[in-house]
Amino acid sequence: MSGAVMRVKLGADSHDVYFRGLQDLPRVLREVGLKDHDFFILTDKKVARLYGRRLAGIMKQGKLRCKLHAVPQxxxxxxxxxxxxxxxxLNSFDGLKVRxxxxxxxxxxxxxxxxxxAASYKRGIPLFQVPTTLLAQVDSSLGxxxxxxxxxxxxxxxxxxxxxxxxxxxxxxxTLSExxxxxxxAEVIKYGVIKDADLFAGLERDRARVLARESGxxxxxxxxxxxxxxxxxxxxVYDRQGIRIILNFGHTIGxxxxxxxxxxxxxxxxxxVGMLCAAKLALLTEHFSARGYRRLAELIEGMGLPTIYRKLKWRDIHASYVYDKKFTTGKSRFVLPTAIGKVKVIEGIPLALVRRVVGQFLK
Ligand SMILES: NC(=O)c1ccc[n+]([C@@H]2O[C@H](COP(=O)([O-])OP(=O)(O)OC[C@H]3O[C@@H](n4cnc5c(N)ncnc54)[C@H](O)[C@@H]3O)[C@@H](O)[C@H]2O)c1
Ligand SMILES: [Zn+2]
Known part of the structure; x- marks a missing residue:
């Protein structure tokens, strides 16, 4: 495996993540076997304004036929x-020999x-992801x-x-907005807390490089x-065994x-702020240290993220929390840190405690 490629092993659905420049897209599409297709490129209007012409030029130079369609962002x-x-x-773009x-x-x-x-059109046509936000690059494009x-x-x-x-x-x-x-x-910090103490320490140490968005x-x-x-x-892979749940750290209250x-x-x-609520719950239930909590709060603040919810009421948060629970498992279930780089799923935290903790983060 070369350093620029990460293999995702999912049996017949295995695929690679390529850490390459946009200009390499035609070559990568050929590498994954998509050379004979016509490409329906879906984007949003803002991304199209910033990169649409460049991408069309890259595809043309790579001799790949495409149509770009932008939805409102x-x-x-x-x-x-x-x-x-x-x-x-898509249907009017289709109609040639290959899907x-x-x-x-x-x-x-x-x-x-x-x-x-792509999943639903004609019961499935090939999909390729080019994530352009940090959230999409670290999270949604995979899985x-x-x-x-x-x-x-x-x-x-x-x-x-x-x-x-x-x-x-x-x-x-x-080009992303602040x-x-x-x-x-916030998602990057989440990964540090749930699984990677070195990543977390790196973010603390190299905050300026992160904020400067240094590509390397x-x-x-x-x-x-x-x-x-x-x-x-x-x-x-199908999120049925409760393993992916730790990715929800900070998301229950969030x-x-x-x-x-x-x-x-x-x-x-x-x-x-949701991560801080979970960390405070962990602190009060003696799962997490005061120092761990402080480090998390300082990193969140240092990255320009808020540490408090403004103009929100417990009543409204509670209603959504209950609704969300009904919609998912029916149980109160929190992903709580036990150290930086380690979390545990805890059930049955009393609502009174959740209320007390969330209350500390409202202003
Ligand atoms: N599938 C998953 O596993 C998964 C995981 C997490 C989140 N999500 C979903 O992801 C969505 C949120 O994603 P998001 O935060 O990327 O939002 P988004 O796609 O709305 O992008 C945020 C904004 O960034 C702009 N943008 C995108 N790339 C840019 C660039 N390079 N330069 C400048 N601006 C750019 C967009 O035009 C948009 O205005 C939600 O719908 C959420 O449900 C999915
Ligand atoms: Zn998220």
Whole structure:
């Protein structure tokens, strides 16, 4: 295995993650056996504005036929209306001798939507992921979860569908807004807490390089995060054995807060405080040390993420928390840190304690 490639071992669905520049995309598509397809490139309008012309030029130079389609940016595009419209577009693009392949070129929204499109169109056509946000590079492009939202429910409709490959070009991260970059950083910190104390220490030490988005450095960071996710996915590809659950560290309260704020609170900010709530619960139940808690709080703050929820009420967070629980397992289940780099799934934490802890993070 070369240093620039990571193998994801999933039997017949095994594939590689290529840490290469965007200009190498045609070569990589050929390497994964997608040379005879026409490519339906799904992106969003912002990414299209920034990189659309460049990508079209790269595909043309690589002698690959493609059509680029951009949906409006943001979660609003991950729904039935755009899905239905895309099926129509894909169908009129189709019709030649070979079936088209989908390239999802964008953040998690485009990855989930494009993935579901590829999974369902004619019962499945090839999919290739080119994640362009930090969140998509460290998280959503790997693992095969695809889907769309239904009214109030995120990801209610979807399928597991693995891509033929993933190309990660960290230089694309330079154009991300502060907010979108910070969202990805919250997930990076999460990986450090759940599985990788060295990664966590590296983030503490090299904060300036991370914040400067140094490509060489970030390539290593993204690779490390993906490697953690890869190992969890390989062991529990359909997320049925409770192994992938540790990826939800900080997300129990995080999701509830996101929901309570009606999605005006960005995911990364919600998760950052959610991680602190979980760490405080761990501290009060004597699973975690005060020093560990302090290190986490300092790193979160140092990366420009919030340590408190503003303008949110317990009442609203609680309602979403209960609703979420009903929707998933019905149990109160928290992923709590026991050390930096180690977590444990704990059930049955009394609601009164959750309330007391969350209350400390409201302003
Ligand atoms: N499938 C999974 O396993 C999984 C995991 C986590 C999250 N998700 C999903 O991912 C979605 C969130 O993903 P996201 O945070 O990437 O959001 P996103 O796709 O909406 O991207 C965030 C913003 O960044 C912009 N952007 C993308 N790439 C850019 C670039 N290189 N430069 C400048 N701007 C760029 C986009 O236009 C958008 O405005 C949610 O729908 C969530 O449910 C899926
Ligand atoms: Zn997340």
């Amino acid at each position: 943001g979660e609003q595009s991950k729904n039935f209306v755009s899905y239905r419209r895309l099926i129509g577009k 088209p392949a989908v390239i999802a070129f964008g953040g998690g929204v485009v990855g989930d939507l494009g993935g579901f499109l 095969g979860k695809t889907g769309i939202d239904y009214v109030t429910h995120k990801n209610l409709v979807g399928a597991f569908y693995q891509p033929r490959g993933v190309l990660v070009d960290v230089s694309l991260l330079r 907010e979108d970059y910070a969202t990805g950083l 450095y970030m390539k290593g960071v993204v690779r490390r995060c993906l490697d953690i996710k890869r190992r969890l996915v390989e062991k529990d 999701h509830a807060a996101e929901n309570a704020a009606r999605y005006s609170l960005p995911h990364g900010r919600a998760v950052a």
